[in-house]
Amino acid sequence: MDCIFCKIIAGEIPSSKVYEDEHVLAFKDINPQAPVHVLVIPKTHIESVDKLDATNADIAAKVLAAVPAVARQSGLTEGYRVITNVGKHGCQSVFHLHFHVLGGKQLPAEMS
Ligand code: 5GP
Ligand code: ZN
Secondary structure, eight states: OOOHHHHHHTTSSOOOEEEEOSSEEEEEOSSOSSSEEEEEEESSOOOOGGGOOTTTHHHHHHHHHHHHHHHHHTTOTTOEEEEOOOTTTTTOOSOSOOEEEEESSOOOSOOO
């Protein structure tokens, strides 16, 4: 399977690791949109939130449960934003489920 994030999990593509456990990996985004921009992903390949159901929702729960540790590790004491893009209209560009954790400054309130 030709998935960049699966290659990062396998260590075939280097990444700047922020957090790792049995089920989850978090690493710095290569093109940061904020002073802190970390991607939190499951080690199991799931395309996006749109592919979640009762049989695999536990994987997404483990990814979200790792977010507070990622935030602590990244010094996000004043808050942060968690975003996941889905499909074409959501501007998803990597089709392996990931949550963007953004912070390190006051983020704008509006969505574009
Ligand atoms: P999406 O657009 O799918 O929501 O987010 C994909 C994110 O992955 C983008 O923010 C992009 O900068 C990041 N990205 C793409 N390729 C790589 C890579 O090889 N390494 C890292 N660290 N981030 C990547
Ligand atoms: Zn993958």
